[in-house]
Amino acid sequence: MASIAKQIVLITGANSGIGFEIAAQLLQRGTYHVFVGSRSTEKGTRALADLQSRKYPGTAELLPLDVTDDNTIQAAFSTIEKTHGKLDILVNNAAVALPTGTEREQLQTAFNTNATGPWILTKTLLPLLKKSSGARIINVSSGVGSIGRKLDPTGPMHKMTSLPYRASKTALSMVTACQYVEYGEFGIKVSLYDPGFTVSNLSVNNRAENGARSAEETVKSLMEVVDGKRDDDSLEHLHNTGKWPW
Template identity: 60%
Template sequence: MAKTIALVTGGNSGIGFELVSQLLSKGTYHVFMGSRSLSKGNAALQQLQSQDVPGTVEVLELDMTKDSTIDAAVKTISEAHGHLDILVNNAAIVSTAPSLREQLQEEFDTNATGPAVLTNAFIPLLRKSVLSPRIINISSGAGSINRRLNPTSPLFKFPGVNYRASKTALNMITACAWAEYGPEVKVFAYDPGFTQSGLSGMNTKENGARSVGESVGPLVDVVEGKRDGEVGRFLHNTGEYPW
């Protein structure tokens, strides 16, 4: 039986790594693990291989700000498989640049522009899938405009205009992709919730962040089509957010 071909960007750590691990544990996936740093990607690969997962995995050097790595990724997957079934745009950063202008530029480039460019590059391979191809953009509830304006929202006092705006932009990119490529290709925005990761110094257990296992389990349901009735929407683990 042919394996489902998936690409997870930012797959060497945090939510991305856990998603790769959970997919591989099913034994029905061949996962391309995108990593900006090839050395970090290879270290993550060794960790996965030590777990003796039944699925198969390869590392791809993939920097969301460099078109040359995006083009090379498309070439690699095209030559090896001729199609792509699942694209998960997970890679994201919180910039530590000294100025707001630089923070916005850096975060938009990785968190919004990169996924838009990558999606555009992989659409021809997604359309060649014989399964039900899907794109899942890992967003954040912090990117919801409606929630930002709601004083009762838990994130109401969180400033973070740079990160918020980059995820709001990703949500529009999601909506545009669904309008343009659906229903042939299913497209979702998904917020995994506040999760322990290296995204920022705030993403810790002490601050109430969930474990990656807790956050990624419901994401796998989206990958596997269990929430297809909510396609084209902004989902989280138990429902959906307003745009």
């Protein structure tokens, strides 16, 4: 029996948390080859070793990638083009929640990682996405970026601060909208998805004792986006049980 060609996937920030779990659940299916994107080669190497030790039927390899560094973005394009010639799914998952420095530096870091990075990376990889017969872009966001939730005086997000993170995720919403309009003509599906409060290294608050869901549980919901089960709502700011106001 002829082997089935695997779909090629790149996940940024895949060395831990939600990104790692997305890789794990895709590899369990056996029909994906996953590029484990990681800014830290050391952490990425450990993550890849962990995934490979589980003997999943899918395949994976490390892709050193810092979404704020154009050199690593171009290198990522070259690697994927040389080895596979296309990209089927791009998951823009890498993010920073609590940047350090002055207020200006915090904003610059957050926007560079959470909004500018996904735009530049996706635009660079567009030629590879266009070579797929069913390309998909998934931008992992957060409900804290919803302007509607911020302006709702009855909701939990009304007085929450964390401006750098919130504003950069709002910017990611516009990035997604622009991708939807500009890349939709090529048949590329674009989604904005909030995985919800999940155990991860995003901040010290993302812990189970604080009510965070496990990454495994969170990603099971996100897989509905991967599988196209939520394409009818692709113009929305999706989350695990519904959608947020923009």
